[in-house]
Amino acid sequence: xxxxEQSPQFLSIQEGENLTVYCNSSSVFSSLQWYRQEPxxxxxxxxxxxTGGEVKKLKRLTFQFGDARKDSSLHITAAQTGxxxxxxxxxxxxxxxxxxxxxxxxxxxQP
Amino acid sequence: xxxxxxxxxxxxTKRGQNVTFRCDPISEHNRxxxxxxxxxxxxxxxTYFQNEAQLEKSRLLSDRFSAERPKGSFSTLEIQRTEQGxxxxxxxxxxxxxxxxSEQYFGPGTRLTVT
Numbered sequence: 113x114x115x116x117e118q119s120p121q122f123l124s125i126q127e128g129e130n131l132t133v134y135c136n137s138s139s140v141f142s143s144l145q146w147y148r149q150e151p152x153x154x155x156x157x158x159x160x161x162x163t164g165g166e167v168k169k170l171k172r173l174t175f176q177f178g179d180a181r182k183d184s185s186l187h188i189t190a191a192q193t194g195x196x197x198x199x200x201x202x203x204x205x206x207x208x209x210x211x212x213x214x215x216x217x218x219x220x221x222q223p
Numbered sequence: 224x225x226x227x228x229x230x231x232x233x234x235x236t237k238r239g240q241n242v243t244f245r246c247d248p249i250s251e252h253n254r255x256x257x258x259x260x261x262x263x264x265x266x267x268x269x270t271y272f273q274n275e276a277q278l279e280k281s282r283l284l285s286d287r288f289s290a291e292r293p294k295g296s297f298s299t300l301e302i303q304r305t306e307q308g309x310x311x312x313x314x315x316x317x318x319x320x321x322x323x324x325s326e327q328y329f330g331p332g333t334r335l336t337v338t
Contacts, residue, residue, distance in 0.1 A: 116265075136264070143325045154227070154314050154329035155266065162323065200265050204325035210256050211325060213265025 114139040114205045116214035124201045124220040128190055133217040135201035136183045142206045146175055149198040149216070191221045224248075227330035229315050235336045236305055243301045244333045248317030251333050254324055257290055258285065258314040260332070266314055272298060305337045 117136045128172040134142070143162040145172055147155035147181035159168050161184060168175045172195075174187040188195055198218055228247045239269040248255050253274050258266035266311050269288070274295040283288075287305075292298040301307055312334050316327040 145325055145327075146249075152332075152334070154229075154316075154332045157326065157328060160323060160326050202265070202325070204323070209270055210258065210268030210281075211266075211327065213267070215263065215265050220325055 114141075114203065114212045116201055116203055116212055118199075118201060118214035118217050120217060123219045124222060125191060127193055129222050129223055130189050131185070131191060131219070132185055132187045133199055133219070134183065134185050135214055135217050137203065138182065139203075139205060140181050141203035142181070143204045144177055144181070145202045145204075146184070146186055146212065147200040147202060149200060155200055156200075167201070191219075193221045193223050194220060227315055227317055227328055229313075229330040229333050231333060232331060233336075235338065236296055236306060236325060238337055239304055241303045242305060242335065243299055244313055244335075246298045246300070246315030246330060248297070249319070252319050252328075253295070254318045254319035254320075255292055256316040256318075256327060257298070257300050258286065258316065258329075260312040261310075268299075268338045302335075304310070305335075307337045310335055310337045 119134050146158045149155040159175045164181045165177045166177045174190045176185050198216045200216045202213045230245045255272040260266040272292040284303045287303045289302045301319040314332045316325045316329045
């Protein structure tokens with residue numbers, strides 16, 4: 113069974129601060145996705161990373177895939193209240209059983 | 224592109240009743256997935272269709288659950304003889320041909336409450 117561990121589980125910071133959240137596994141993934149989910153809604157795809165060491169930027173969000181394709185990080189610069197939400201990482205192990213999701217990081221950005 | 228849609232958005236049912244949910248994927252997306260999400264957890268895979276063929280079913284999908292995608296377009300998920308443990312958010316996702324199958328777009332979900 114492939115597991116994805118996300119840390120921290122909860123994070124509350126002030127607007128304007130920087131933060132990093134992590135997604136770790138002992139398994140190798142052929143690709144890894146980051147999603148953001150708001151209460152009562154489905155996850156919204158933010159990015160897909162497929163190459164070890166890959167870095168992708170989406171405005172103030174920077175995503176990195178580990179060299180060994182076992183871990184990933186999401187860094188947010190100058191957080192805004194609109195960044196509040198549940199951030200989920202999900203990995204494709206290459207089998208046929210869909211994505212494996214972590215439990216998520218609950219992020220609250222306080223004004 | 225109107226996104227993945229799911230109906231109903233909320234369903235409250237009594238234990239023992241049958242319920243059916245519908246998912247309309249993004250047009251021309253040939254792959255369709257069902258997931259279940261409970262409070263405090265990430266989504267868990269239930270089943271996967273490529274066109275009309277159901278290719279994979281998770282061990283989470285008990286005999287009371289059945290899914291169909293008769294014409295390779297919309298899909299339905301039926302739960303028979305519902306139990307309180309079935310209460311969860313049921314999510315549908317689709318992905319496009321030619322794109323990584325992991326690049327999945329989710330609908331808003333159907334929140335099921337079994338009383």
